[in-house]
Amino acid sequence: MSTPLCEIENLRIGFAAHDGTMADAVRGISLTLQRGERLGIVGESGSGKSLTGRALLGLLPPSAQWSADTLRFDGQDLLAMRPKERRRLCGTQMSMILQDPKYSLNPVMTVAQQLREAFRRHEPKLGARAMREKIVAALAAVHIRNPERVADAYPHELSGGMGQRVMIAMMVSAGPRLLVADEPTSALDVLVSMQVLAVLDEMIEKHDTGLVFISHDLPLVMSFCDRVVVMVGGRVVETCAARDLKHAEHPYTRGLLAANPPLTDPPDELPTLRRDAAWLVEPSAKER
Numbered sequence: 001m002s003t004p005l006c007e008i009e010n011l012r013i014g015f016a017a018h019d020g021t022m023a024d025a026v027r028g029i030s031l032t033l034q035r036g037e038r039l040g041i042v043g044e045s046g047s048g049k050s051l052t053g054r055a056l057l058g059l060l061p062p063s064a065q066w067s068a069d070t071l072r073f074d075g076q077d078l079l080a081m082r083p084k085e086r087r088r089l090c091g092t093q094m095s096m097i098l099q100d101p102k103y104s105l106n107p108v109m110t111v112a113q114q115l116r117e118a119f120r121r122h123e124p125k126l127g128a129r130a131m132r133e134k135i136v137a138a139l140a141a142v143h144i145r146n147p148e149r150v151a152d153a154y155p156h157e158l159s160g161g162m163g164q165r166v167m168i169a170m171m172v173s174a175g176p177r178l179l180v181a182d183e184p185t186s187a188l189d190v191l192v193s194m195q196v197l198a199v200l201d202e203m204i205e206k207h208d209t210g211l212v213f214i215s216h217d218l219p220l221v222m223s224f225c226d227r228v229v230v231m232v233g234g235r236v237v238e239t240c241a242a243r244d245l246k247h248a249e250h251p252y253t254r255g256l257l258a259a260n261p262p263l264t265d266p267p268d269e270l271p272t273l274r275r276d277a278a279w280l281v282e283p284s285a286k287e288r
């Protein structure tokens, strides 16, 4: 098999509490992502999904204390890379899409101004007219119906789905090799979610992008991703092909699946997830 696009080995992330003790948020996780692969990360709130995605991009909060045995992207050792090089990589070959475009787009700049800033990084010499054409084409490529009008709109004038498509246009403009999408559709209704996912799908196919898709939505991950990692308490408890997730064996994964009852003939009472402290126990070096 070829070298994976991303490799993480024994990633640990913690935060210092007020009393000086460390609160562990990610506890020795290891995972790989191949080119063009869609890897879903699921798990309850606070299980460390977002921090894992952020660690790959070098976007952890400054207060995070972290370490890893291996952190590689496209054969490059991210642990040995200088911060400037790392930032350049993040702006060009790695991108992130967040849940709510309201917090990612600058509220006092028009869509065109923001896209111009992003595009200029890759094509600093593009003239004003060619840049405008590129912006309008990028908005049309994510199926925005009136790209000329949307280009001159401010973020508050956009619907959630439109804002998310603008984000995708901005992030995929450079054809990133890695895209971390952190709950990109959870603020959208079902129909708009489907449209945004279709746009994402198209972009991933076009650029053979490796996708880390962070979500709470198990059925969505099962249909959209190739492989799934299940996290609980900062640990990976299960990794399997998305199509096999319904046969998952870990009791936490089974509990998550049972919390999504079928639409036809649902049970009278939803089962309660029974937690086991053993799920939080760190794996031995051999298990990792």
Ligand SMILES: Nc1ncnc2c1ncn2[C@@H]1O[C@H](COP(=O)(O)OP(=O)(O)OP(=O)(O)O)[C@@H](O)[C@H]1O
Residues within 6 Å of the ligand: 015, 025, 043, 044, 045, 046, 047, 048, 049, 050, 051, 052, 061, 063
């Ligand atoms: N800046 C921070 N300071 C202190 N603790 C933090 C910080 N960022 C995250 N954490 C803690 O790390 C843990 C994991 O956070 P993370 O955002 O990765 O969870 P998540 O699985 O993505 O959750 P959600 O699904 O709610 O987004 C949480 O307990 C969170 O409180």
